Amino acid sequence: MIDCLVSQTSPPIPWSVGKHRCLCRTLGHIHRDTGSGVGGVPGARAALGILTFLASRPGPVAASTIAREVGLPRSTAYHLLAELAAADFVVHLPEERTYGLGVAAFEVGSAYLRHDPLERLARPLLVRLVEQTSETAQLGILQGNETVYLLKEQPRSPLTLVTDVGVRLPAHLTASGRAMLAHLPAAQVRALHPSAATFSTRTGLGPASLRELRETIRLERAQGYAGEDGLVTAGYASVAACVFDHGSRPTAAVALTFSSDVDARRRERLGAAVLAAADALTARISGRRPTT
Secondary structure, eight states: OEEEOSSSSSOOEEEOOTTSOOTHHHHHHHHHHHOOSSTTHHHHHHHHHHHHHHHTSSSOEEHHHHHHHHTOOHHHHHHHHHHHHHTTSEEEETTTTEEEEOHHHHHHHHHHHHTOHHHHHHHHHHHHHHHHHSSEEEEEEEETTEEEEEEEEOOSSOOOOSOOTTOEEETTTSHHHHHHHTTSOHHHHHHHOOSGGGOOOSSSOSOOSHHHHHHHHHHHHHHTSEEEESSSSTTEEEEEEEEEOTTSOEEEEEEEEEETTOOHHHHHHHHHHHHHHHHHHHHHTTOOOOOO
């Protein structure tokens, strides 16, 4: 362990570097190139800007493009990229003259997932949703062509449901699954449902073909939330809305389950409630709802 200063005014921050060189030396380059008098803070911001930009791209990018898109002088971009590459946060592809994310960036992302941030951030929102609606609230994610439930919060008089934490159900039957499928590329939806055999049913209801599924999720995407009635369990219905990550990709869904005898007006209010909760969770994970 060594100490390195992020700025002259901030206390030393321990940085475990192992065999890697310290990024802090590059902060001086930022100061000289930008003329900033704020010490090393612009350097840290610029390095994070590069990593964020690379994370948003489908593949490696040229240094000149990185400099232009992040808003850095070329010399600054090259200095930072060299240090990020030395620390394995960035990988340099010399034959292509491009840069992409390195293994250290993957390790940081994996550590984030191990801390269960999604469940921790979602639970208070689900508790509030139950208090507002007196219905059962759940959080689900998409794994392959299945919905997997991560959280479940129940009102004082809970329903007896097949869904619970860890339960897997066909995504095309669940409101949660379709809320996420509605925001996947068409090719990915097709890849997840390659044949008629993937369109299983539990109650004899639900999309029976890729064409039916596409039409259903098209309408639900326009509506802002998905809904099912009797597809999972006869006598019960659900509404769900999608949660998005920083790249506007579907990452989870917030759902409410209730009795099928709930009227259309209340269903609309429940749909609006899950949409608001999903948007709140999207904001909590620094995500962005797609603009189109």
